[in-house]
Amino acid sequence: MTVFNDRTSALSLLLTRRSAKARDLAGPGPSEAELRQILTVAARVPDHGKLAPWRFVIIPQEQRDAFGESLVASLKAEKPEASEVEVEAQRQFARQAPTMIAVLSRVKQDIPIPAWEQELSAGAACQNMLLAAHALGYHANWLTTWPAYSEKVVALLGGEPGDRIAGFIFIGTGTRPDEERPRPNLDAITTLWSPRG
Ligand SMILES: Cc1cc2nc3c(=O)[nH]c(=O)nc-3n(C[C@H](O)[C@H](O)[C@H](O)COP(=O)(O)O)c2cc1C
Numbered sequence: 001m002t003v004f005n006d007r008t009s010a011l012s013l014l015l016t017r018r019s020a021k022a023r024d025l026a027g028p029g030p031s032e033a034e035l036r037q038i039l040t041v042a043a044r045v046p047d048h049g050k051l052a053p054w055r056f057v058i059i060p061q062e063q064r065d066a067f068g069e070s071l072v073a074s075l076k077a078e079k080p081e082a083s084e085v086e087v088e089a090q091r092q093f094a095r096q097a098p099t100m101i102a103v104l105s106r107v108k109q110d111i112p113i114p115a116w117e118q119e120l121s122a123g124a125a126c127q128n129m130l131l132a133a134h135a136l137g138y139h140a141n142w143l144t145t146w147p148a149y150s151e152k153v154v155a156l157l158g159g160e161p162g163d164r165i166a167g168f169i170f171i172g173t174g175t176r177p178d179e180e181r182p183r184p185n186l187d188a189i190t191t192l193w194s195p196r197g
Helices: 008-018 032-042 059-080 084-095 115-135 152-158
Strands: 054-058 098-103 139-143 165-173
Touching: 008 084, 008 115, 032 054, 032 098, 054 115, 059 084, 059 152, 098 115, 115 139, 115 165, 152 165
Parallel strands: none
Antiparallel strands: 054 098, 098 165, 139 165
């Protein structure tokens, strides 16, 4: 068991994580070694059955425009009535932040581990990416929007039929002052169980 001598800073990391807007993220972004650390942390999530029910797809900077055009083609094929604003939004989506990672949820069917648990593990992988990015001093943002719900985009990412996109994680350096948002009132979401009926 690892003992954290610096519990205060471990907790302060967790207590200070907040999202920045992906569109406000500029360089510097994580180095290759840092990105590997972020992915290593992401792959350390609870995983019932040790299935590794997630895949990480890095979309490198030099491929962003190509990825954006592929998103546009997929959108037009799926939704021919898409407006020019929606089309342009795909290009902009793909251009955000120095680092962009798609997280695929890959659920194994017909095994005793429920799909729900495998999907939760993919969410945990996304969250761990955000935390690792924060620990390294970067800002990050977990986004979905239309591309995350398109089977065509799953295929674009090299996913298998049935894979779902848990999200796109954007990482970089914020260009605006951090903004805190009101956090849920713990007393409103926490109860002490007592027997009912
Ligand atoms: C699965 C998932 C998908 C999300 N997709 C979007 C999105 O497409 N657009 C958006 O503005 N926020 C999205 N969010 C919310 C942001 O990632 C972020 O959590 C929110 O802005 C609140 O900031 P916080 O992380 O500091 O609490 C998503 C969150 C989750 C968990």
